[in-house]
Amino acid sequence: MRNLYDNLINRKEKVSFHMPGHKGKMLEGMNDFLENILKIDVTELSDTDDLYHANNIIAEGRNNLALFSHAKKSMYLVNGSTSGIVASIMSVLDENDKILVEKNCHKSVINGVRLARGKSVEVECDGVCEQEILIENLKKDSSIKAVLITRPNYYGIYQPIEKLVEYCHENNIKIIVDEAHGTHFALDCFDKNAMQLGCDISINSYHKTMPAFTQTAAINFNCEDELIDKTISNLQMIMTSSPSYIFMTSVEYAVNYCTKYESKYAELKEIIDWFYSEIEGLDFIRKAPIQKNCKRDFTRIVLECDNPSDVNEHLIKNGIYIEMIDDKNLVLISTIADEKKDFEILLEALRSYKKSDSTKTYKTYDYLLNKIIANDIVIYPPGKIFAKKNSTINQEQIDELNDLSSKGVNILLK
Structure with a gap:
C-alpha cells in the first residue's frame, strides 16, 4: 500500500510558491539531516529528555529557541500553531471571560475560545484592524481579559502595535499574537516581532516561512511564570505525549540555516523587486496595494488580478503551485529557498497566460x-x-x- 507516497513522489510540480518554506529543496545541511533522520526519530528516554519537563537536551534547545525569538521562554509545538493558539487562550480565560479578536481570525482562535468556554468579542475590519480601533473596543468593555491579533496576516500585512501593547499592560489585559506567518520577523533584517514589541505570548509556524517540516511550530512567552506554567500544562492536554524529535530538530535546522544565511533575504528582495518591475507590462495582473497605515512583509507576494481562479489554473498547468487565491488576489509565499530561476519560470507562465473563454460550473449554496x-x-x-x-x-x-x-x-x- 503506497498510494499516498507514490502520488506525492510523482507530482508534476516545477516551482513551489507555497509552504513549507524549504520548498522541497536540498538546502545546505539538509542532506546530513535527512541521512540521519531515522537516528533522530526517537522517543523520550533518559538521555533524550522530556518535552514538557525538559532538563537536558530539549531544555537547551528551548533556551536557544527563546534567544532566537527574543523571548523569556519558548516551547516547541509538535501539533502546529493551532495547539499553541488554543492552549494560550485556555490559559488566559476562565469560563465566560471575554477575549477581543479580529472577526477574520483563524478558526483555531474561535475553537480555542470554545474550549475555554469563554466569549469572543469580534471586531470587524476591512483587512487588518488598526491598533486605535482595538483600543477603542477595549475601552468600551472593561471586562475584556485578553486580546488576540494576527500579525502579519495571510497577505503579509501588519500594523504598528506599540500603543496597543502599552494599553494592555496598563490595564492588565493579556495580549497574544498569532504570528504564524511572521516567524522570520525574529531576524534582524525584518521589523520587530511580537516578543520584541512586548507582547505576552506569540505563536510561530516555522514551516510557513522558514525551511522546516510541515507542522513545526513554537510558542513564545514574555509573561509571568504562572501563565507560562499554566499554558504548558494546557499544552500537555491538547498535544501528543509522544513528541516528534524530527519536528523539533527541524525547527533547530531552520533557525540555524536562516541565521547563517540572513544575507540571502536582501538578495531575495532584489529578485522580488525585479519580478514586480517585469509584470508591470502585463495588463491583467498587478502588485496588490497595501492597506493604509500598514506594511507588507516583502516575502509575501500578493498579486491582484481580474480572474484569480483562471490564472491559478494556468499556473498549475505550467507546474507552478501557489499558496492560495481569493476573489481578487493570488497569494504566493517566498522564502530564502527560492532562486531567481523560480521567478523566471513564474514570469514566463504569466506572460503566456490567455483568458479562458470556457464557461465553468461551480457549486451553489x-x-x-x-x-x-x-x-x-x-x-x-x-x-x-x-x-x-x-x-x-x-x-x-x-x-x-x-x-x-x-x-x-x-x-x-x-
Whole structure:
C-alpha cells in the first residue's frame, strides 16, 4: 500500500510558491539531516529528555529557541500553531471571560475560545484592524481579559502595535499574537516581532516561512511564570505525549540555516523587486496595494488580478503551485529557498497566460437558505470562519458564498 507516497513522489510540480518554506529543496545541511533522520526519530528516554519537563537536551534547545525569538521562554509545538493558539487562550480565560479578536481570525482562535468556554468579542475590519480601533473596543468593555491579533496576516500585512501593547499592560489585559506567518520577523533584517514589541505570548509556524517540516511550530512567552506554567500544562492536554524529535530538530535546522544565511533575504528582495518591475507590462495582473497605515512583509507576494481562479489554473498547468487565491488576489509565499530561476519560470507562465473563454460550473449554496448549520463554514485557506455552527444562513450570506464559489475560492462545509 503506497498510494499516498507514490502520488506525492510523482507530482508534476516545477516551482513551489507555497509552504513549507524549504520548498522541497536540498538546502545546505539538509542532506546530513535527512541521512540521519531515522537516528533522530526517537522517543523520550533518559538521555533524550522530556518535552514538557525538559532538563537536558530539549531544555537547551528551548533556551536557544527563546534567544532566537527574543523571548523569556519558548516551547516547541509538535501539533502546529493551532495547539499553541488554543492552549494560550485556555490559559488566559476562565469560563465566560471575554477575549477581543479580529472577526477574520483563524478558526483555531474561535475553537480555542470554545474550549475555554469563554466569549469572543469580534471586531470587524476591512483587512487588518488598526491598533486605535482595538483600543477603542477595549475601552468600551472593561471586562475584556485578553486580546488576540494576527500579525502579519495571510497577505503579509501588519500594523504598528506599540500603543496597543502599552494599553494592555496598563490595564492588565493579556495580549497574544498569532504570528504564524511572521516567524522570520525574529531576524534582524525584518521589523520587530511580537516578543520584541512586548507582547505576552506569540505563536510561530516555522514551516510557513522558514525551511522546516510541515507542522513545526513554537510558542513564545514574555509573561509571568504562572501563565507560562499554566499554558504548558494546557499544552500537555491538547498535544501528543509522544513528541516528534524530527519536528523539533527541524525547527533547530531552520533557525540555524536562516541565521547563517540572513544575507540571502536582501538578495531575495532584489529578485522580488525585479519580478514586480517585469509584470508591470502585463495588463491583467498587478502588485496588490497595501492597506493604509500598514506594511507588507516583502516575502509575501500578493498579486491582484481580474480572474484569480483562471490564472491559478494556468499556473498549475505550467507546474507552478501557489499558496492560495481569493476573489481578487493570488497569494504566493517566498522564502530564502527560492532562486531567481523560480521567478523566471513564474514570469514566463504569466506572460503566456490567455483568458479562458470556457464557461465553468461551480457549486451553489442556495440550499442553505434559512438552514441552521451544524458546522462552521470556513474559507480555507486562509482558515477564517465565514459563518459559525448553529447559526441560520440568510440570503445575503448565500449570495456571498455563491460569488466566492464562482471565483474559485475554496469553501469548507461539512
